[in-house]
Every structure is written in C-alpha cells, then in structure tokens.
Amino acid sequence: ETGVTQTPRHLVMGMTNKKSLKCEQHLGHNAMYWYKQSAKKPLELMFVYNFKEQTENNSVPSRFSPECPNSSHLFLHLHTLQPEDSALYLCASSRRLSGGETQYFGPGTRLLVL
C-alpha cells in the first residue's frame, strides 16, 4: 500500500462512452502524474500537475482530459476512446516536482476499449 489509490481498478468501455478515472493520494504530496503503460512499451508520461496546476501535457490526444481539483485528487476524463487506448493507466505522486523526488504509484486502472 503506497498511499495512492485509484478507482476503478478495471474498466471496459465502448468507443462512444464517457468515463472518468480517479486517483487520490494520502501522502501530502504536491505533484501528481498520469502514465500510460502498454504491453512491452515503456511507461509513457501523459500529464503532470504541480500544486494542482498542469505543468506538462506530453502530446496527449484531446480525448484524454485531466482534472486536478486539489493536490490530493487527480482525474482523467475519457471520451470517444480508440481500441489502441486500451492499457494500464497509472497515477503517481511525489513530494515535489523537482529535485529528483521519488514517485509512488497507485495500483492502476486496467482499461479495455471495445
């Protein structure tokens, strides 16, 4: 248990659906991240938030829309996804954005787009 929780753990959705992934951290961290992990590929950084302000959007398609209402919560809103978006979506947090801080991962949401 890393102190980072994610819901749901599994999600199956059609290409026309709208769904949201939720992440919550109980560590008092100020930076939060969304990653995508596809089979046999490196973890891909999607979004970075620092003190609830987005600092990076790593060329992510607009069908993924992040939201960070406060430093403890992070959402990823999904709409009109494609089958190739099926992957494990991981949320992580760190104490600070800079300084080589360790990132702690949540359990992930395994997404299947049909």
Add this chain to the structure above:
Amino acid sequence: QKEVEQNSGPLSVPEGAIASLNCTYSDRVSQSFFWYRQYSGKSPELIMSIYSNGDKEDGRFTAQLNKASQYVSLLIRDSQPSDSATYLCAVISNNNDMRFGAGTRLTVKP
C-alpha cells in the same frame, strides 16, 4: 535513440545466484536514478534510488551508477523466486520528467 534502454529479457537465473540488470540512458545531465519492481498485473514499486556515482546497498540489492558511462545497474544477491518480476529503470533529467525503460523481465528458477 531511446532515452532509457534496458534489455527486455527474459533474464533467467537459478535460485541463490546473482541477478544483474543493466540500464543505459542518453541524457548526460540526468541526476536521479531509480529501480522499480513490477509484478505481473501490479503497479511499479520502488526498490532503490541512487544519485551519486558508485554503489548503494540495501539488503540483497545493490545499485551501481556510472555517470561518465551513462549506465546504472541493479544487482540482486541470493536471488529468490519471489524476485521474479519486471524491473524498470527510471531516470530524471533536468526537466524533472521521469523517463522509464521498457523493463527487464527476471525469472528466478527454484
């Protein structure tokens, strides 16, 4: 060129042996280095972090960093079947982004 490179494996070692996992990175100004372990179907969990050249030991794990040669390695002594997992190398550069290698799958055979 990939930013962080690892042999995908699988690397297979017998129980009790030393497992050696290697990682190279392309950004010469990288300052922070991490090894994560990821069991199948689970999320990555931190094993070691290393910031200075040389060795850092923690139990059965030793991380080695050589900034001049741009590589970082992880040695696992007295390997156990429970060490079987994918090991991810991660590097933070000056832009503060953590970049991951694709991981090396390790199998420890009883």
